[in-house]
Amino acid sequence: MKRRTMALDHPYRQLPIPTNAPFELKPSPGRGWGAFATRRIERGALILSEEPLFTIRKPHAEITNEVLLRALQKLPASRKRMFFLLRDNASGAFQSLKHAFAENSFNMASEDHTTGRQLDCLHGLFLLHSRFNHSCSPNSKVPVTVTGGEITHLQSFATRDIAPGEEIAFSYAADFGCRTREERHRELRFVCNCDACQPGTPFQELSDMRRRLVRGLQYLQTGVDLDGRRQDAPDRPLIADPQLKRAAETFRIPLSSRFIYGLLVMSLLEQEGLLDDFLAERLSRNVWVPFAAFETESNVQVAKLAMAQQDWLGRLCVAFQLYGRADAADQALATLFQSLSGR
Ligand SMILES: [Zn+2]
Incomplete structure (x- = not known):
């Protein structure tokens, strides 16, 4: 009372x-x-x-x-x-x-x-x-x-x-979609009890994996971590393969991979329940830029078919056919990204 x-x-x-x-x-x-x-x-x-x-x-x-x-x-x-x-x-x-x-x-x-x-x-x-x-x-x-x-x-x-x-x-915090439960709680300085933070639940375990993966995929697309810096944590590397990490940092990730990474990020965030309209608008750029840049005709056709699908998971499933394929625009795009970044 x-x-x-x-x-x-x-x-x-x-x-x-x-x-x-x-x-x-x-x-x-x-x-x-x-x-x-x-x-x-x-x-x-x-x-x-x-x-x-x-x-x-x-x-x-x-x-x-x-x-x-x-x-x-x-x-x-x-x-x-x-x-x-x-x-x-x-x-x-x-x-x-x-x-x-x-x-x-x-x-x-x-x-x-x-x-x-x-x-x-x-x-x-x-x-x-x-x-x-x-x-x-x-x-x-x-x-x-x-x-x-x-x-x-x-x-x-x-x-x-x-x-x-x-x-x-x-x-x-704007970047919590890329951070695990432990990382989020360290920053918040309190224990959050939302669905993504309930310890020992399947959703929580999946959530940590999805968010860590999104962070790694964004590194592969931009060549830098969330704070704009290169990530060099030897005990817990974000990208374990040194060759792949180097390719990301020098913008030599092939166009087909960029397209797939972009779609994978959208799909993971959608499954995580985080793909609101504001985020979708900002991140879809990482899908549309590679989509528009394909020059090899067979790649253009698959990319068009992928983007004609109803949702992000459907687009991703079709786009996987492109995995490992080179494109005529790969070299020019790497040079363009390098000059834009000043790196
Ligand atoms: Zn939480």
């Missing part, structure tokens, strides 16, 4: 949720508070568009208590009060402004679309999006990689159909 009263009196009850929003905030067992669907939300639908309570244009390391105090002093009283509704893990008050900001802010920096480099340092405090919990098998996404211009609102979208009453969660 006491717990119930506490939940009803909780400061998060006062957070300003838009009247048409398809979710409510309430306690999430073992995870503080979370956002739960109040009606069915279809894949692709907007869940929430939220403007920041305030923003700070500084690198993370320079956001001190003094900087935050000055920002808060400039806010109207009603907005300032909102900030003090925030709770550390949904229970006690935060010990410092810095901690409160770190736990409730999102990176809003725009990116240069060619290099992927951040153009500035901009962080925004978001009262509602910060209430959404993490999942490594999420049902929503906050695609903050807007290129050019300034990000004024943070938006979240359903990446699959969400049932009424289901908790809405997104992944706190």
